Amino acid sequence: MRRLIERGLMFGNLVEVSSPVWVDRYNRALDHLTGQQTALTEFHIDISGYSPEIADELGDDLYLNHAGVNRQFILLTTEQKAAPLLNMKFSTSRGILRQFIEENEAQLFALTARDAVAGELVNSVYSVPTAARLFDIRKIRVEADTTGGAVRQAAELREKIIHFKTEEDAWFDDVLIAEMISIAKETGDVSRNPITLNEGEFEQGNFWTDHFGGLYVFRDMEKPAVITAGDTEDLGELPVKRVLDLSERTGIAQFLQENSLTEPIIEARGIDAARILRQKLDFIIVDVAGAMGDSIGRGTRGEMRALARRYHDILPETFHGLAALLRWAEGGGPWPTITSEHPAYFYGLRAAPHTDADLVNMLLAELCPLDIRQLFICHKEAFYAAYRDWSDPKKDYVARFLERDYMEDKAATREALFGHNAPDRRDTARDRDTERLIERVGPWGAVRRN
Structure with a gap:
């Protein structure tokens, strides 16, 4: 994994914790949540406050995520919102944490200036002994406070202020006044600077889980x-x-088609479909050449053509199916009719525009493991697992390619591959014919039922 770490492709964008003040705050929060502390003086944390170094020290990858549900979190800074989520157990967790931070950014900025904020993503399930139990998870509620209880104290002070203003004899209640003064020393003037967190509830509809x-x-x-x-x-x-x-490829294809969850790359609006298909072909060539121990070089177009000629007889059916689609897209070949059982079928799809597009692209990435770019962007857990078994030439190529092609402008790459906001292309007769053909038979041909 050294190649990935050096290029920021693994453990990238983590927040460094090296100041004694932050380490002390982290330890207080960690003790508050788990009863444990770290002896490390420097480490890195993700969006949830999880640290791979501390996990290694404690011998527990789930030290903030017991049983893989109800993930706990520690916030030292609002800058954590840009960090990844490591050891992800549910595909919805990072989005919930990021939304929570963004919706409460001003308050969290003020709170973390003095203390760490510790919390939990709470649902009604505390373990998942059976897969059916996952269906009991419907809503995720965020609960959070500083380790000193500033939010709780502020709520208590507000209640006392209301009581002081509304009760007839409260002006003469010396005990109440003393309590208000004592709490205000910790919270400040909550009437002018209210300390509240919009914790909220989040729906967990469709999702991926590591369980x-x-x-x-x-x-x-x-x-x-x-x-x-x-x-x-x-x-x-x-x-x-x-x-x-x-x-069960045909069953999955039918499910995706029946729910209108995917669209063919060649029919997606505003993208260079031929370029995307050509890159997918390169990834397959690299996989074969790497397995043969061959040098991939810089991965130029000329080098890829030479490798394709050298290993043409052993290139998989996935390559030949995509090559046929590329020939059609470039106007030089017949329409390729490929069933859902063909290994190239899912490589020609991407998620259609809908609320679960990221989840569908994640599924497609796992169905298309040779597309290393989509696997890395959409399903990092599967990418890292696959990477360990790749040949050294392929590892070198993949690390260099992702650093150059993706890391330099992540947003632009994601938009080019998966975005749905690009302007419509010019409506040509060929486009209209293609749309009618795809509407009638699907992206490759009608999905055959068993």
Whole structure:
């Protein structure tokens, strides 16, 4: 993993904790949440305050996420909102934490100037012994306060102020006045500078979870489904009828099509489909050449063509299917009819514009593991797991490519690949014919039912 770490592709954008004041605040918050402390004087934290160095010290990757549910968090600075979430157990967790920080940024900035803020993503489930238990998770509530209880004290002071102003004899209550003065010494004037946090509740509709080998739970759909990276037999009885594993390609294709969750890359508005397809072909060439121990060089177009010629006879069917689609997209070949069982099928899709687009792109990334760029952007857990088994030439190429192609402008790359806000392209006769064809038979051809 050294190549990735050096280029900021792993543990990148973590917040450094090195000042004695921050370390002390972190330890107070950690003791408040878990009863533990760290002896480290320097470490790094993610958006939730999780530190890989402290996890290694404690021998516990879940020291802030017991049983993988109800994730706890420690905020030392609002700058954590830009950090990644490590050891993610639910795909919704980072979005909830970021939204919480952004909605309370001014208050959190003031609170973290004096103390750490500790909290928890709370739901009604404290463990998931069975997959069916995941369906009991519907709402996530954020609870947070400083380790000194500033938010709680401010709420208590506000109640006393209301009592002081509204009760008839409160002006003569020396005990009440003394209590208000004592609390105000800690909180300041809450009438002019209110200390409140909009904790709120967040819906957990469709999501991915790391539990049970990796599950995609699409329950808020017209035709719901659960898709697992493991064995469906291990999941037991679930409250949805359609339960699929990643090998059931036709079933997954039907599910995506029936719920209008995907669109073909060649029909996506405002993108260079040919360039995207050509890059996917390069990734496949790199995989084969790397497995053969061949040097990939700088990965130029000429070098890729030479490698494609050298290993043409052993390139997988995925390559030939995408190559046929590229020939059609460039206007020099017939329309390729490829069924959902063909290994190239899902490589030609991306999420359609809808609220679960990120989740669908995550699923597509796992179905298309040779597309290393989409795997890294959309499903880092699967990317890191796959990376360990790649050849050294492929590891070198991937690290250099992602550093150059993605890290220099992440937003632009994501928009080019997955965005839906690009202007419509010019409406040509070819475009209209393509739209009618795809509407009739799907992106590759009609999905065949078993």
